[in-house]
Amino acid sequence: MGKRANGEGTISKRTRDGKVVGWRGSVTVGHDAQGRQVRRWVSGKTQAEVQEGLRRLQSELHQGLVTPSEKLTVSAYLDQWLQNKERDQLKPNTLRSYRDSVRLHLKPLLGKKRLEKLRPLDVEQMLTQLHQAGKSPAVLAYSLRVLKMALRQAVQWQLVARNVAEAVRPPRRSKPKFHVWEASEVVHFLQVTEAHRLHAAFYLALMTGMRRGEILGLQWTDIDWERKRLQVCHNLVEVRAEGQPGKVHRGKPTVSSKRTTLQTPKTDASQRVVALSDGTLQKLREHQRRQEAERCLIGLDRTEQGFVFANELGQATEPRTLYGWYRQLVKQAGVRRIRFHDLRHTAASLMIHKGLPPKTVADRLGHTDVAFTLRVYAHLYDGQRQEAAMDLADLLPSGNGSPN
Structure with a gap:
């Protein structure tokens, strides 16, 4: 067998007890951080089988479908990804939620797998295991979102050819439920x-919908x-930071702290x-005077x-202080x-x-898209839809010459 050209790879025999039991070939696909060659291997029972495998590998290499990530595990890659996200100036709580999802769900179930060998079925099995462990659909959906x-x-770093998680559909989630007070409850609570x-x-909060x-x-x-x-x-906001070294809670080292x-x-x-009504401005003026009195007293x-x-x-x-007072006042007022x-x-x-029109409500609440407002509060618009129903009689003149 003649010498193979650069880039064609190498083929060698596999022997056992002096007998040829198979063939294997390899091709260089890149270099690691130390400058050493990273090779991919193809095995087969015959030389022709290995040659065909090398041709496929070289074709994929030329198309950018093969990357030098053979020994990179999902766990090691996720660590690199999180380090990169730290430079993206994300909100601290957002970054913390990514870390939690990686630490609690992705690494335990997928971490040992080779990144390049991860398949959609592996992701499906991860979701199944999370479901069997009693995790909510929201947790499953968020874990899949982070993995995607x-x-x-x-893919952008050319470590894998495709995003296998894109082939997995998120679990069906029920719409989040929330409860609101009637106008009479709002009046009573504010009076108390x-x-x-x-x-x-x-x-x-009740007049503007501010978070x-x-x-605060x-x-x-x-x-x-x-x-x-x-x-x-x-x-x-309260930010969950890394746990303080040496601090123990319930016999275990803390993994996070709050500030x-x-x-x-x-x-x-x-x-x-946010536009303010005269009544809201009056409340803020009264609060300002109360604050001035506190300043003089202290x-x-x-x-x-x-x-x-x-x-x-x-x-x-x-934030937790305000919420504590709020709970006490709700109990005192006797409202839901x-x-x-x-x-x-x-x-x-x-x-x-x-x-108020949906666009006005969306702007006042700070929603990015009015469609989101309509989805969240669709049930509240049902009454307006009923009021918009018309009949021919509504368009005909009444006895006084005007439409009904």
Whole structure:
């Protein structure tokens, strides 16, 4: 057998006890980080079978379908992907959710597999195992979503030829359920909370639909008193950071810790202008006077940071603190117990029943797409659809000469 040209690969015999038991061939597909050649191997019982396998391998190599990732496991790749995501300036909680999904679901079930040998069936089996472990459809869907993102990057880096997770459909999920207060419950709750120092925060949530973090991140400089509006440009959130070394909770090392930070709003659409009614402006003025009284009472010990809904020391109010007060006040008012985030849905419900167009509701809530607003609150628009139903009699003149 003559010498093979560069790029054609090499073929050799496989022997056992001096007898030829098969053939194998290899071709260089790239180099690793140390500059060493990375080769792919083809085995067969005959020399012709190996030659055919090498021809297929070389064809795929020329088409960019073969990459030097033979020894890279899914686990090792996901670590590299997460390191890359850290440079993308993601929200800390978003990055943390990616890490959690990788650590809790993707690595345990797929981590040992070779990246290049991952198949759609492997992904399907992962979802089945998560389902059998009692995980919710939301967890399954999110795990698949994270895997798709990671493998999409692997394709761009030319580590794999295709994103095998794209061939897997996410599990069917039921629409998220939320509860809203009736108008009478809103009135009663606001009446009961009127004496509370953060009454205006609850009022603002129910009249504007602002998120909890947007309310707590609001600063006095964000309010335009003359134009009767405010600018949503801050979001106060609890961020899950890495666990503190040496800290133990319930006998186990902590994997995360919490801290509060001021960020930009959730999306570009969340950075919005919200029109304020005269009643809402009055509530904010009353709150401002109450805050001035607190400042005079506490004196020099108070550190002003410009927050509208600051704590007694002038610093940002912790989200969990506001939620704790909210739960106490709900119990005191005797209204139905709903999540604080459901105050946002309640505000949307009130806007819709008032007859505001979907686009106006979407803008006020900070939704990126009005179609999302229509999907989320479709059931609330059912009543308006019924009111829009007409009959011929509605178009005919009545006795006084005007349409019915």
